[in-house]
Every structure is written in structure tokens, then in C-alpha cells.
Amino acid sequence: MNPTIKDVAQRAGVSVGTVSRVLAKNKTVSEDIRKKVEATIEAIGYRPNILGRSLRLAKTDIIGLVVPDITNPFFAELAKHVEMLASAEGYSVLLANTHDDPEAERQQIETLLGRLPAGLILVPVSNSLVDGLVAGTRTVTVDRPLSGHALVAVDNRQGGYLAADHLLALGHRRLGYISGPSSTEVSGERRDGFKQRLEEFRTTHPGEYVAPQVVEGHFDYRSGEEIGKQMLTQAAATRPTAIATASDQQAIGLLRAAGDMGVRVPTDLSIVGFDDIPLASLVLPRLTTIRQPIDEIARLALDGVLGSHALQEEYKLQPVLIRRGSCAAPGTP
Amino acid sequence: MNPTIKDVAQRAGVSVGTVSRVLAKNKTVSEDIRKKVEATIEAIGYRPNILGRSLRLAKTDIIGLVVPDITNPFFAELAKHVEMLASAEGYSVLLANTHDDPEAERQQIETLLGRLPAGLILVPVSNSLVDGLVAGTRTVTVDRPLSGHALVAVDNRQGGYLAADHLLALGHRRLGYISGPSSTEVSGERRDGFKQRLEEFRTTHPGEYVAPQVVEGHFDYRSGEEIGKQMLTQAAATRPTAIATASDQQAIGLLRAAGDMGVRVPTDLSIVGFDDIPLASLVLPRLTTIRQPIDEIARLALDGVLGSHALQEEYKLQPVLIRRGSCAAPGTP
DNA sequence: CTGTCAATATGAAACGTTTCATCACGGTGA
DNA sequence: TCACCGTGATGAAACGTTTCATATTGACAG
Numbered sequence: 001m002n003p004t005i006k007d008v009a010q011r012a013g014v015s016v017g018t019v020s021r022v023l024a025k026n027k028t029v030s031e032d033i034r035k036k037v038e039a040t041i042e043a044i045g046y047r048p049n050i051l052g053r054s055l056r057l058a059k060t061d062i063i064g065l066v067v068p069d070i071t072n073p074f075f076a077e078l079a080k081h082v083e084m085l086a087s088a089e090g091y092s093v094l095l096a097n098t099h100d101d102p103e104a105e106r107q108q109i110e111t112l113l114g115r116l117p118a119g120l121i122l123v124p125v126s127n128s129l130v131d132g133l134v135a136g137t138r139t140v141t142v143d144r145p146l147s148g149h150a151l152v153a154v155d156n157r158q159g160g161y162l163a164a165d166h167l168l169a170l171g172h173r174r175l176g177y178i179s180g181p182s183s184t185e186v187s188g189e190r191r192d193g194f195k196q197r198l199e200e201f202r203t204t205h206p207g208e209y210v211a212p213q214v215v216e217g218h219f220d221y222r223s224g225e226e227i228g229k230q231m232l233t234q235a236a237a238t239r240p241t242a243i244a245t246a247s248d249q250q251a252i253g254l255l256r257a258a259g260d261m262g263v264r265v266p267t268d269l270s271i272v273g274f275d276d277i278p279l280a281s282l283v284l285p286r287l288t289t290i291r292q293p294i295d296e297i298a299r300l301a302l303d304g305v306l307g308s309h310a311l312q313e314e315y316k317l318q319p320v321l322i323r324r325g326s327c328a329a330p331g332t333p
Numbered sequence: 334m335n336p337t338i339k340d341v342a343q344r345a346g347v348s349v350g351t352v353s354r355v356l357a358k359n360k361t362v363s364e365d366i367r368k369k370v371e372a373t374i375e376a377i378g379y380r381p382n383i384l385g386r387s388l389r390l391a392k393t394d395i396i397g398l399v400v401p402d403i404t405n406p407f408f409a410e411l412a413k414h415v416e417m418l419a420s421a422e423g424y425s426v427l428l429a430n431t432h433d434d435p436e437a438e439r440q441q442i443e444t445l446l447g448r449l450p451a452g453l454i455l456v457p458v459s460n461s462l463v464d465g466l467v468a469g470t471r472t473v474t475v476d477r478p479l480s481g482h483a484l485v486a487v488d489n490r491q492g493g494y495l496a497a498d499h500l501l502a503l504g505h506r507r508l509g510y511i512s513g514p515s516s517t518e519v520s521g522e523r524r525d526g527f528k529q530r531l532e533e534f535r536t537t538h539p540g541e542y543v544a545p546q547v548v549e550g551h552f553d554y555r556s557g558e559e560i561g562k563q564m565l566t567q568a569a570a571t572r573p574t575a576i577a578t579a580s581d582q583q584a585i586g587l588l589r590a591a592g593d594m595g596v597r598v599p600t601d602l603s604i605v606g607f608d609d610i611p612l613a614s615l616v617l618p619r620l621t622t623i624r625q626p627i628d629e630i631a632r633l634a635l636d637g638v639l640g641s642h643a644l645q646e647e648y649k650l651q652p653v654l655i656r657r658g659s660c661a662a663p664g665t666p
Numbered sequence: 667c668t669g670t671c672a673a674t675a676t677g678a679a680a681c682g683t684t685t686c687a688t689c690a691c692g693g694t695g696a
Numbered sequence: 697t698c699a700c701c702g703t704g705a706t707g708a709a710a711c712g713t714t715t716c717a718t719a720t721t722g723a724c725a726g
Contacts, residue, residue, distance in 0.1 A: 001469075004712055015676045020714055028674060050447050051388040052712030055681050060384070062427075069413070071611065076409045080402070083430050087441065092448065094395075095428040097416050108420065114383055115425065136334075221615045252615065259617040278404065279612065282554045282585065284592040337682055348706045353684055361704060385682025388711050 003046045012040040023048060054116070063305060064112040064120040066096045066105065072219075073249070073277040074294070075123065078142065081298030082121060089306065091118060102126035113137055119305030122146070140304040140311070142297060144186055150311040152300045156186050159290040159319040160193025163244040163272040166288070166321055168201055171329045172270060175212040176240030178227050178250050180219045187219075187246050190274065194244060213240055217250065224253025232261050232269070241330040242270035248277045251287055255326070266328035276322055285325030293317050336379045345373040356381060387449070396638060397445040397453040399429045399438065405552075405582070406610040407627070408456065411475065414631030415454060422639065424451060435459035446470055452638030455479070473637040473644070475630060477519055483644040485633045489519050492623040492652035493526025496577040496605040499621070499654055501534055504662045505603060508545040509573030511560050511583050513552045520552075520579050523607065527577060546573055550583065557586025565594050565602070574663040575603035581610045584620055588659070599661035609655055618658030626650050 005023075009016040014033060021029050022037040040046075054060045063086050067075040083093045096112055098105035105125050112120065119138040124146040141151045167175055177194050180187025191214060202209040213231065217223035224245060232239060245251040251273030255265060263269050265285055273280055276291035300315045338356075342349040347366060354362050355370045373379075387393045396419050400408040416426045429445055431438040438458050445453065452471040457479040474484045500508055510527050513520025524547060535542040546564065550556035557578060565572055578584040584606030588598060596602050598618055606613055609624035633648045 005714095006712080016713085017677075017715080018675060021675090024714080030674065033675085047447060049388075049449075049712050051384060051391075051393070051449065052681090053714075055382075055384040055388050055683090055711090056713045056715085058384075058681070065428075070403070070416070071406070071409045071413050073404070073406075073409075076404045076406075079428065080404050080430060083403070083428055087429070087444070090444075092444065093428050095398075095412065095416055095426050096420065097413060111420070111423075111425065114380060116382075116384065221612075225615070256615055256617045279554075282558070282589055283616070284589045338684095339682080349683085350685080350707075351705060354705090357684080363704065366705085382682050385711090386684075388681090388713090389683045389685085391711070 002049070003044045004049065005046070007044060008037065008040050008046050011044060012037045058116070059118060060116050061091045062094050062115060062117045063091050063302070064094045064096065064109075064115070064117040064122075066098060066108055066112065066120065066122045066124075068098050068100045068123055068125055070095065070097055073279060074247075074275050074292070077277065077294050078123075078298055081295050082302060085298060085302045089302075091306070098125050100125050119302075121301050121305060122149075138305050138311070140301045142301050144184055145314075150304055150313060150315070152297050152304065152315045153186075153317070154292045154297070154319045155316045156189035156319075157193035157196070159274060159292075160190040160195075160244070161197045162193075162290055162319060162321045163274070164194045164197035164201075166272060166323075166327065167242040167244065167270060168197065170242070170270065170327060172240075172242040173208055173210050173330075174238070174240045174242075175210070176231050176243035177212055177214045178224060178231075178243060178245040178254065179214060179216050180246040180250075182216055187216075190246050219247040219249060221249045221253040221256075224250030225257045226253075228254035228257030229261065232257060232263055240269070242272070242327070244272040244274075246274055248273035248275045248280045248287060248289055251289065251326075252279065252283055255283055255287070266326050270327040270330070272327060280322075281324065288324045288327040289322050290319045291322045292319055335382070336377045337382065338379070340377060341370065341373050341379050344377060345370045391449070392451060393449050394424045395427050395448060395450045396424050396635070397427045397429065397442075397448070397450040397455075399431060399441055399445065399453065399455045399457075401431050401433045401456055401458055403428065403430055406612060407580075407608050407625070410610065410627050411456075411631055414628050415635060418631060418635045422635075424639070431458050433458050454634050454638060455482075471638050471644070473634045475634050477517055478647075483637055483646060483648070485630050485637065485648045486519075486650070487625045487630070487652045488649045489522035489652075490526035490529070492607060492625075493523040493528075493577070494530045495526075495623055495652060495654045496607070497527045497530035497534075499605060499656075499660065500575040500577065500603060501530065503575070503603065503660060505573075505575040506541055506543050506663075507571070507573045507575075508543070509564050509576035510545055510547045511557060511564075511576060511578040511587065512547060512549050513579040513583075515549055520549075523579050552580040552582060554582045554586040554589075557583030558590045559586075561587035561590030562594065565590060565596055573602070575605070575660070577605040577607075579607055581606035581608045581613045581620060581622055584622065584659075585612065585616055588616055588620070599659050603660040603663070605660060613655075614657065621657045621660040622655050623652045624655045625652055 005016050005019050009019045019037055022034050065082055070076055086093050096108040098108055102125055122141050123143050124141055139149050141149045143153050145151045179191040198212055215227050217227045251271050258265050258269055265271055273287045273289035276289045280287040280289050296317055304311050338349050338352050342352045352370055355367050398415055403409055419426050429441040431441055455474050456476045457474055472482050474482045476486050478484045512524040531545055548560045550560045584604050591598050591602055598604055606620045606622035609622045613620040613622050629650055637644050
């Protein structure tokens with residue numbers, strides 16, 4: 001149906017090999033033949049069949065992107081950046097959701113690999129299952145580590161550290177922390193960074209130290225709201241004056257809980273989120289948060305997958321504290 | 334490198350054609366040979382090369398999904414549902430963003446079509462450019478119409494109608510409406526439905542009718558916030574007691590503006606959104622909104638693209654009003 | 667005039683499938 | 697016995713590329 005390279009060759013009176021070389025911008029083709037072929041291509045509207053080419057070359061120009069849930073703003077943002085960069089280089093992005101289910105993940109990756117992608121960008125949910133499955137395809141892990149594969153991620157420990165540091169500097173002493181599920185390393189690191197800063201504070205200001213209240217949850221809105229409610233029902237004298245979370249979604253849920261309970265933010269409660277999703281600057285009050293440089297993450301991941309150079313084991317990026325309206329010194333009217 | 338069908342054939346002592354027939358679950362192959370071939374496949378870990386197959390069949394099992402912006406929660410939700418349904422049927426989803434740019438859209442669609450997808454699901458941003466470009470590939474349009482192609486969408490006019498109806502029923506008379514950009518038919522329809530209900534009201538209650546304040550904006554948070562500020566700076570006696578918007582994002586921006594200006598929702602101002610994105614039930618107060626049945630939309634779109642039946646011109650779905658906390662009768666304490 | 671060399675163009679093979687026209691082989695009916 | 701048929705298996709072609717070993721020039725040196 002569509003014209004093929006053979007049609008072009010025939011119509012231009014040359015061999016298919018020659019046409020192919022014209023297409024490949026190969027030097028060894030004379031000027032006038034090149035012109036004639038190009039004219040013919042234009043004339044009959046020839047467009048190379050990507051399947052024939054992929055078959056011959058045994059590789060495609062498709063990038064697989066596997067995320068737990070595209071509905072999560074962080075991953076949506078990641079997908080957007082990856083797609084932008086990839087399409088600028090002539091690659092397309094195949095999207096797969098795992099719904100945080102290891103079995104679904106295995107399945108998705110398997111069918112993805114069957115399509116011989118040029119590379120795979122993966123936000124893994126399980127540590128074991130996919131191990132070894134991704135051999136033979138350049139694979140970069142994002143956000144969460146997977147043994148044996150390159151990882152692009154923010155320095156989560158440093159992120160947690162920054163949050164605690166900011167709150168301490170504002171004068172808060174009774175701190176709360178809503179972490180992510182302990183099944184993910186990410187949340188452990190963020191929490192540990194948070195705690196580490198507090199430990200440091202304990203040694204420098206032994207008299208003022210108060211042990212933080214740490215509760216584990218999921219990364220979503222709901223979890224932030226529920227745990228927030230629970231934390232805030234304590235007597236005003238013992239409940240935290242500031243809470244840091246492991247995700248902006250949790251922080252926004254927490255914001256909602258505070259609102260429901262008449263706890264004013266930031267007057268009665270300071271909140272620090274994590275990620276800096278677009279919504280963070282649109283809630284009321286605007287969310288102070290730890291930003292992940294997601295464009296950088298996407299760039300590095302794609303570079304890793306497409307680049308010819310050997311993959312480093314880990315690309316750690318520095319998170320940065322974004323000050324907005326959800327934090328204040330305790331007792332600020 | 335990977336074993337091919339030839340290896341299987343050779344090792345099992347049959348012809349490649351036979352192996353292919355086994356793979357295709359074709360009836361005309363004897364029981365014992367079938368067993369032997371299957372055993373061999375298992376033994377050497379053969380997996381059919383999808384490229385060879387696609388080339389031969391001149392089609393792939395890839396679905397192209399083209400959206401303006403995957404970061405928009407509505408489209409993320411759409412992508413998630415499409416991906417779920419598609420992968421359940423053995424198809425994969427190729428994602429492309431157009432950033433609301435007609436030229437990018439043309440470009441994206443063109444390269445997508447070059448990959449010979451089984452079908453294309455498109456949320457178009459321009460009416461003209463891609464026309465005819467998508468011939469030869471089963472294409473379904475979602476959300477916004479494109480002449481000459483099947484459309485799956487909610488009845489937008491009815492959605493606007495419902496919003497106005499709800500607010501009138503609550504007793505509001507001075508209404509505001511924040512619409513989407515007039516370049517999209519969608520926003521026109523929603524606005525017209527809204528106005529239509531008001532016209533009906535005018536004929537039934539001629540004495541009480543007040544002309545609505547309608548302002549045009551974009552679908553995003555920022556636009557809702559800006560226009561909201563502008564609307565709410567009017568004197569309390571003339572400004573609307575209720576505002577409907579063309580998207581939840583606008584409504585949330587509006588919510589933010591109201592909060593900033595000390596206008597209490599729903600006490601001083603009722604708000605109705607549109608879409609029912611996940612976040613709608615998480616803001617404070619929870620957003621009353623017009624829900625689009627997005628799972629249905631995804632299902633119909635995929636059905637249209639994959640099904641063998643002829644495409645209808647239009648699949649209109651009914652929106653439904655979701656009552657939450659952002660609306661109340663005017664003057665409710 | 668002949669042999670060489672560089673510069674270009676050609677033809678065919680190969681990538682891994684599916685499919686279709688044949689073929690082999692028993693069995694059956696006349 | 698022979699023609700015929702049905703059941704299964706085979707072999708080769710075809711899908712549209714790229715690439716590599718050859719072939720064809722023409723120019724130029726000896």
C-alpha cells in the first residue's frame with residue numbers, strides 16, 4: 001500500500017541499495033543521483049518503514065518507561081520530561097503502569113522487553129522479581145534502587161536532613177514525621193536523614209532535644225490525611241508544632257486534616273513536603289517542600305539509557321529546600 | 334543472539350512453518366508434534382520476535398495515545414485507564430505529548446503513524462492540521478472533536494447545565510462562570526449548557542433572573558486563581574455568590590484565590606468544578622463537581638480503536654453531579 | 667595499450683515471521 | 697487395483713530494510 005524503497009529505486013532508475021545510502025546520508029553517492037532520488041522520494045511520498053529497518057538492525061527506537069502509577073503527579077512529571085527529551089532525539093516512549101504490584105511489574109517488563117526497546121527506564125516496586133530479567137537491555141532505575149542496575153535519584157537522606165534542619169532553624173522542637181512505606185528504601189532514607197539532623201541537634205543542644213514522632217504511611221493523599229488526623233488529636237501541649245512528610249501528597253492530605261480540625265497552618269502547625277509537585281505551589285497555604293530536580297533526573301536517566309558511555313552505578317542529585325507559606329516559627333500569630 | 338523460530342524447528346526436527354502453526358494454535362497439527370515443539374520452545378527459551386511478526390503482518394500491537402499534557406490529572410487518569418485496558422488485551426501504549434501546540438501535534442502524530450500502530454487515541458488540539466493525516470489508522474478522538482473522526486466525550490453541554498441547575502436549586506442568583514479557552518469546542522459547550530439553564534430559569538422566573546458573569550480563561554490552576562481574584566474583588570453586593578468552572582483545576586485555583594482573599598467557601602461563595610479529578614475530593618472544602626466517567630471514556634475509546642465493528646461518529650456519555658462540600662445555599666453561616 | 671586505482675553503483679543476502687501452494691501418506695470406495 | 701481424499705507437514709516466498717562483497721566506470725600512470 002505505502003510506497004517502499006523498491007518503488008523509489010525503480011522510479012528513480014537506481015538500485016535499492018543506492019536509495020538506502022541516500023537515506024543514510026552516506027557520502028559515497030554522486031550528487032546528481034542523490035538529487036534524483038530525493039526528488040523521487042518527495043514525488044511519491046515515500047516514508048521508510050520502521051519495522052523493516054528495526055528488524056534488520058535488531059533494535060527499535062522505543063524507550064520503555066515503567067512507573068508504579070502515572071496518576072501520581074511525580075511520575076506524570078517524570079513521564080512528561082522523559083517523553084520530551086526522547087522525542088527530541090527521535091525516540092518514542094512506551095508507557096507501562098505497575099500499580100505497585102510486583103507481579104504486574106514482572107509481566108509489564110517482560111512484554112516490554114519483547115519489543116526490543118532501545119532502553120528501559122524503570123521505577124521498580126520489587127527488589128527481587130525482575131532481577132536478571134532486564135539483562136541485554138540498557139536499563140536505568142529511577143527513584144528507587146534495584147540491585148545490579150544504575151540508579152538516578154535524589155539524595156533522599158539529604159532531603160530529610162534539609163527538612164529537619166529548616167524546622168529546627170525556625171525554632172521548632174516537637175517535630176513529627178510522616179514517612180512512606182518501610183518496604184521502600186526511599187522512605188527509609190528520607191526518614192533517616194530527618195532523624196540524623198535531630199541527633200546532631202541533640203548533641204549540640206542536649207537540653208532542647210525532643211524525640212520526634214515518626215509514623216509510617218503510604219505516599220498518597222489519604223495516608224497523609226489519616227495520619228495527620230491521628231497526630232493532631234493529641235493535646236496541644238504534646239502534639240508536634242511541625243510535621244515533615246515523605247511526599248507532597250501526604251503533606252497536602254495533612255493540610256486537609258489540619259484544616260478539618262481547625263489547626264491553622266502555619267500558625268499552629270508548620271508543614272514541609274517532599275517532591276515539589278506542581279500542586280505544591282497551588283494549595284493554601286503554599287507548601288514549603290524539598291524539591292526533586294525532576295528535569296535533571298529525566299535527563300540523566302535518558303542519557304544513561306541512550307548514551308554510549310558505560311553506566312555509572314549511581315547518579316545522586318541534590319534536593320533543594322523551597323520555602324513557601326506552610327512554615328513559620330512556632331507561636332507566630 | 335536470541336533463539337529464533339528456525340532454531341526451534343531444527344531442534345524439534347520439524348519445519349518452521351509447523352512451529353509457526355503451533356504458535357498460532359492452529360488446529361492442523363498433530364498432537365505429538367505439538368507436544369514436541371512446545372517442549373523445545375520451553376527448553377531453549379524461545380520467544381517470538383515481535384518485529385519479524387509485525388513486519389510480516391504489516392501491523393503492530395501498539396496503541397498511540399496523544400494527549401496535550403500528561404501532567405494534567407485528567408489526561409493522566411485517561412492514560413492510566415487506557416494503558417490498563419490495552420495491556421489486558423496484549424497491546425502496549427505509546428505516549429506522546431503535544432503541549433497544546435498544533436505543530437508539535439502534527440509532528441508527534443506523524444512519527445507515531447510511522448510506527449504503524451494498531452490504533453490511535455487522540456485528544457486533538459488543532460482542528461485543521463492533522464486532518465487527513467490519520468487516514469489508514471483507526472483513530473478515535475477523545476474529549477475534543479476533530480472533523481471526520483469518531484469522538485468519545487462527555488455531554489459537555491449537559492455538564493454545564495447540571496452545574497447551573499445545582500446552583501440555582503440552592504438559591505443562588507448571581508452566578509459566575511469561568512470558562513476554558515474559546516479555541517476549544519469543549520469549553521464553548523460547557524458554557525452554553527450553563528447559560529442555557531439560566532435562560533430557562535429566566536423564562537420560568539423572570540423576576541429573579543440575573544445575567545451571569547462569564548470570563549474566559551485556560552483550563553489550568555493559574556487561570557482559575559487569576560480570574561477568581563478578579564471576580565472576587567467586586568463589591569460584595571454585586572459579586573457572584575456562586576461560580577462554576579470548566580475544570581477542577583480552575584476550581585481549585587479559584588478556591589485558592591478565595592482563601593487568599595478571606596472569602597469563605599461555601600459560606601460566602603459556592604464553587605462547582607468539572608471533571609472530578611482525584612484531587613477534587615482532597616482539597617478543602619471538598620469540591621462539588623461534574624464528573625466525567627473517565628473509565629467509560631477509556632473503554633469506549635479503546636473499543637473503538639481495537640474493535641472490528643464500524644465506528645460510530647460520536648459516543649456521548651452522561652456527566653453526573655457529585656455533591657461535596659464546596660456548595661451551600663447563599664448566606665449559610 | 668594495459669594495468670591500477672578511486673569512486674560509485676549494483677545485487678543479493680539476511681533479519682524473523684506468516685502463509686500458501688504443494689507434497690507425502692494412509693485410508694476409503696468403487 | 698486404482699483413483700481419490702483428507703490430514704498433516706513442508707518449502708519457499710514475501711514483508712521492507714541495511715550492508716557487504718562485487719561489478720562498472722573513467723582516469724591516469726607506466
